[in-house]
Amino acid sequence: MAVPKSQVGENKARIIVVGAGPVGLFQALSLYLKGIECVIMEKRSEAISDTRSLGIHPPCLVMLEELGLLSQFLKKGIRVDKGIAHNGRKKLGEINFSTTQRSGQKHPYILIHPQNETEAILKNAFKELYPHNIKYGYEVTSYRDNGDHLVVYSHKVPHSTENQLTDSQEHRTPILIACDGKNSTLRSMAGIPYRGSPYPDSYAMGDFPDPEYLPSPPFVYITSEGLVESFPIADQKRRWVIKTEHYQSKPQPKWLSEAIYKRVGERPNADSCSMISSFGVQHHRAAFRQKNRLFLVGDAAHVVSPIGGQGMNLGWLGAWQLAKDVKKLNNKGVLYEPSENPIPLTSYSTNFDAVVTEVARRAHWNMRMGRKSKLQWLKQLFIQILLYIPVSSRKLAERFTMSNLPTK
Numbered sequence: 001m002a003v004p005k006s007q008v009g010e011n012k013a014r015i016i017v018v019g020a021g022p023v024g025l026f027q028a029l030s031l032y033l034k035g036i037e038c039v040i041m042e043k044r045s046e047a048i049s050d051t052r053s054l055g056i057h058p059p060c061l062v063m064l065e066e067l068g069l070l071s072q073f074l075k076k077g078i079r080v081d082k083g084i085a086h087n088g089r090k091k092l093g094e095i096n097f098s099t100t101q102r103s104g105q106k107h108p109y110i111l112i113h114p115q116n117e118t119e120a121i122l123k124n125a126f127k128e129l130y131p132h133n134i135k136y137g138y139e140v141t142s143y144r145d146n147g148d149h150l151v152v153y154s155h156k157v158p159h160s161t162e163n164q165l166t167d168s169q170e171h172r173t174p175i176l177i178a179c180d181g182k183n184s185t186l187r188s189m190a191g192i193p194y195r196g197s198p199y200p201d202s203y204a205m206g207d208f209p210d211p212e213y214l215p216s217p218p219f220v221y222i223t224s225e226g227l228v229e230s231f232p233i234a235d236q237k238r239r240w241v242i243k244t245e246h247y248q249s250k251p252q253p254k255w256l257s258e259a260i261y262k263r264v265g266e267r268p269n270a271d272s273c274s275m276i277s278s279f280g281v282q283h284h285r286a287a288f289r290q291k292n293r294l295f296l297v298g299d300a301a302h303v304v305s306p307i308g309g310q311g312m313n314l315g316w317l318g319a320w321q322l323a324k325d326v327k328k329l330n331n332k333g334v335l336y337e338p339s340e341n342p343i344p345l346t347s348y349s350t351n352f353d354a355v356v357t358e359v360a361r362r363a364h365w366n367m368r369m370g371r372k373s374k375l376q377w378l379k380q381l382f383i384q385i386l387l388y389i390p391v392s393s394r395k396l397a398e399r400f401t402m403s404n405l406p407t408k
Helices: 022-033 058-066 070-076 097-103 115-129 185-190 253-264 311-332 353-370 376-388 390-400
Strands: 015-018 038-042 078-080 082-086 091-096 110-112 134-136 138-145 150-156 166-173 176-178 194-209 219-223 226-233 237-244 275-286 294-296
Touching: 015 022, 015 166, 022 038, 022 058, 022 115, 022 311, 038 138, 058 070, 058 311, 070 115, 078 226, 082 097, 082 376, 091 097, 091 376, 091 390, 097 390, 110 226, 115 134, 138 185, 176 185, 185 294, 194 253, 194 353, 219 253, 219 376, 226 253, 226 353, 237 253, 275 353, 311 353, 376 390
Parallel strands: 015 038, 015 176, 038 134, 082 219, 176 294
Antiparallel strands: 078 110, 082 091, 138 150, 150 166, 194 237, 194 275, 219 226, 226 237
């Protein structure tokens, strides 16, 4: 990391980040890079064990490089330089992500990296800096805004329902950052509206062995029965995702394998399926991301459709911007001093909405292209033309890699 540890903190009340998922950990490391110490509180007692979010996009690869962590991600991650568009019978074209170098991307590819391993790398990096600054098993129960600081109340989560609440604590902090997910407790405590609704779309996905020795590129199938996606993941496996007519409460590997076969002519080995699930999609956004010294980041602030793999990356982009803003507040002398109350609005709270809007728009477009249509042939022709023309093909690559977002 770029900042000597001796320069961080200076015996001042530390910023509190609630949530030790990938966004909360990334937020903490981003603050450290700016010379600001924080403590992370996490209700869970253990890290997650499943893969969840997989794709890391070029803008965030640059951030990981600045944090000094990119080499660790590249060791196990799968680099994706292109994607194949297909209709189940023939190839429609290719999306070459290397073309995003023209729009200034230093790392013109998508890195596929399981969320559990992402979280592990970020956690270990933070624990190397501050072994005692991640408080697992602690839940924030309330907070009080005293104008020039916040008071945060928490308790240790009991191991069973029979145990009484113990070890209550009280912390003073200049900034409280909620990275506690779409069902954010802190957002509810602050009374911040969370507007949005579910989409009508539903999907099923499963992980199957990949018989190819070298992982083949991702495939996006635009078929008459709806979207099918296939992309390589760790341990010589592929993840298959299909658009479903209705939500499947208990999908079975054989059913998913046969559904894939009917649409694209490939039949993954159902007996070796290591994960299967169904999911719906939704879009939500907090009415505001800053309430004096409380900030909402990641899913606590916004949820977009996961089709396109932008959700975690959007959270990281916000965390990165907020770290810059907190550094500016500190330089102005308003972070720890009661000179201004409330503290000024930040760029994250005012300008980042344009980024959220654009990412949500791109995710919505991805879903629309994957829906069944009476004019499916026209949709396929449209994609063929887009990928055939170099300029439009490059623009499509930029959309899929979160390039050219309206950041300031």
